[in-house]
Amino acid sequence: MGEGKRETQAGDPITSFIAEGQSMGLIDQLLKGDEKAAARVMRLVEDGVPEAREALKRLYPYTGRAYIIGITGPPGAGKSSLVDKLVEEFRKEGESVGVVAVDPTSPFSGGAILGDRIRMQRHSTDPNVFIKSLATRGHLGGLSKATDDVIQVMDAMGKGVIMVETVGVGQDEVDIVKTADTTMVVTVPGLGDDIQAIKAGILEIADIFVVNKGDKPEADKTIRELEMMLEMGAPREDGWKPAILKVSATKGEGIKELMGALKKHRIFLETSGRFESYRRDRVAHIFENLLRDKLFHTAMTKLKGNGTYDELINEMFSKRENPYSVIEKLHCQCGLEAKG
Amino acid sequence: MEEKERKIKILITKPGLDGHDRGAKVVARALRDAGFEVVYTGLHQSLDQIVHAAIEEDVDAIGLSILSGAHMYIFPTLIEKLKEQGLEDIVVFGGGIIPTDDIPKLEKAGVRGIFLPGTPLEEIIEWVKENVKPRPVTL
Numbered sequence: 001m002g003e004g005k006r007e008t009q010a011g012d013p014i015t016s017f018i019a020e021g022q023s024m025g026l027i028d029q030l031l032k033g034d035e036k037a038a039a040r041v042m043r044l045v046e047d048g049v050p051e052a053r054e055a056l057k058r059l060y061p062y063t064g065r066a067y068i069i070g071i072t073g074p075p076g077a078g079k080s081s082l083v084d085k086l087v088e089e090f091r092k093e094g095e096s097v098g099v100v101a102v103d104p105t106s107p108f109s110g111g112a113i114l115g116d117r118i119r120m121q122r123h124s125t126d127p128n129v130f131i132k133s134l135a136t137r138g139h140l141g142g143l144s145k146a147t148d149d150v151i152q153v154m155d156a157m158g159k160g161v162i163m164v165e166t167v168g169v170g171q172d173e174v175d176i177v178k179t180a181d182t183t184m185v186v187t188v189p190g191l192g193d194d195i196q197a198i199k200a201g202i203l204e205i206a207d208i209f210v211v212n213k214g215d216k217p218e219a220d221k222t223i224r225e226l227e228m229m230l231e232m233g234a235p236r237e238d239g240w241k242p243a244i245l246k247v248s249a250t251k252g253e254g255i256k257e258l259m260g261a262l263k264k265h266r267i268f269l270e271t272s273g274r275f276e277s278y279r280r281d282r283v284a285h286i287f288e289n290l291l292r293d294k295l296f297h298t299a300m301t302k303l304k305g306n307g308t309y310d311e312l313i314n315e316m317f318s319k320r321e322n323p324y325s326v327i328e329k330l331h332c333q334c335g336l337e338a339k340g
Numbered sequence: 341m342e343e344k345e346r347k348i349k350i351l352i353t354k355p356g357l358d359g360h361d362r363g364a365k366v367v368a369r370a371l372r373d374a375g376f377e378v379v380y381t382g383l384h385q386s387l388d389q390i391v392h393a394a395i396e397e398d399v400d401a402i403g404l405s406i407l408s409g410a411h412m413y414i415f416p417t418l419i420e421k422l423k424e425q426g427l428e429d430i431v432v433f434g435g436g437i438i439p440t441d442d443i444p445k446l447e448k449a450g451v452r453g454i455f456l457p458g459t460p461l462e463e464i465i466e467w468v469k470e471n472v473k474p475r476p477v478t479l
Contacts, residue, residue: 026477114397115382
């Protein structure tokens with residue numbers, strides 16, 4: 001673990017402000033595990049304000065330690081109830097637990113109702129459990145844009161296990177695999193026939209399948225369909241054979257077995273070197289997202305700054321130009337040489 | 341990172357024992373439709389649970405629905421607990437069955453807005469827009 005050294009760039013108003021004092025507060029408190037400080041920093045990250053990047057820079061040396069579990073599946077499958085039960089189990093093992101729960105933003109108003117906490121509120125006062133609700137804010141893929149950064153903050157504050165609950169997903173929201181070490185797909189009996197089970201997308205990403213509401217009579221049929229789907233497919237490249245578990249989250253049945261499966265997968269990750277390589281992948285993922293944002297922002301600022309943007313759009317709209325040719329003609333001078 | 345407008349986050353919650361959450365849900369929904377992010381905790385919340393949810397979610401305001409008659413205990417105690425945590429900048433408002441005589445006392449205790457049954461939702465939304473701003477964060 002590296003030292004939390006921070007590079008100060010001269011002339012940067014935020015860094016010079018921080019260098020002047022009064023400011024080490026929140027980050028230092030956060031690194032000691034302080035919930036209030038962590039919550040404040042997460043809010044900055046969530047709102048994407050410039051100070052957030054400053055905070056993330058300073059937290060970066062302390063990240064990469066937590067074990068991240070992704071929980072995804074259709075709406076109403078019982079993801080939150082399952083997370084609630086898993087929090088309880090991890091707490092019994094003495095783990096400090098973070099939960100990031102994502103709910104959708106209304107495409108019309110931009111508002112959101114974040115209700116995943118309802119099922120987990122009994123852990124609210126436990127100082128070793130931190131639950132953070134995030135709205136997607138227009139981001140597709142099942143997570144919000146800030147999810148990876150919020151995880152960084154939780155990781156730095158010392159959460160050993162971080163569970164990330166996606167929005168209720170359909171068949172194609174698979175961002176969670178890039179974020180999680182272990183991906184759990186939660187489904188329920190009676191959602192569709194066996195054709196549904198061989199569809200690409202979320203069923204391909206599971207390290208562990210959970211058939212929740214397992215006390216329903218059709219549960220065994222769902223289990224069989226999933227088993228058949230796995231048998232029909234080619235073995236996975238990484239050699240892991242996904243586990244399929246029948247659980248009733250509200251009755252607490254099958255939770256011990258689920259914990260066992262999680263443990264097994266974690267050991268598999270550690271012994272196969274994937275726990276390390278996933279961390280490298282995650283850094284690359286975060287960097288690529290930042291790079292994409294930066295290039296887009298730089299290009300747009302340039303185009304809009306000299307009025308070219310509107311001109312180009314008008315040209316395309318009037319069919320004198322087309323977007324495909326215009327993009328080929330644009331020469332990107334982004335000045336991407338690494339500084340210093 | 342581009343400069344973006346910060347979202348306002350509001351905790352809507354039902355403290356104590358009464359089990360009627362329709363009002364809370366209607367208000368939560370209306371606030372969502374007005375573009376706010378609403379964290380809803382559900383029923384039967386203890387004041388400590390509410391305070392911790394407010395901390396973790398870093399909300400700008402807490403709205404309570406109280407139909408049990410315990411408002412003269414719940415509001416002042418919550419505000420006291422928020423103060424203890426240094427969170428006096430969180431706006432506390434609420435609604436429910438509250439005798440008009442109690443309203444000045446609650447306001448004195450630090451409750452910023454009280455909405456009685458029958459208040460048009462637009463009025464609540466306008467009030468929130470005017471009175472709740474994202475709490476500033478200094479690193």
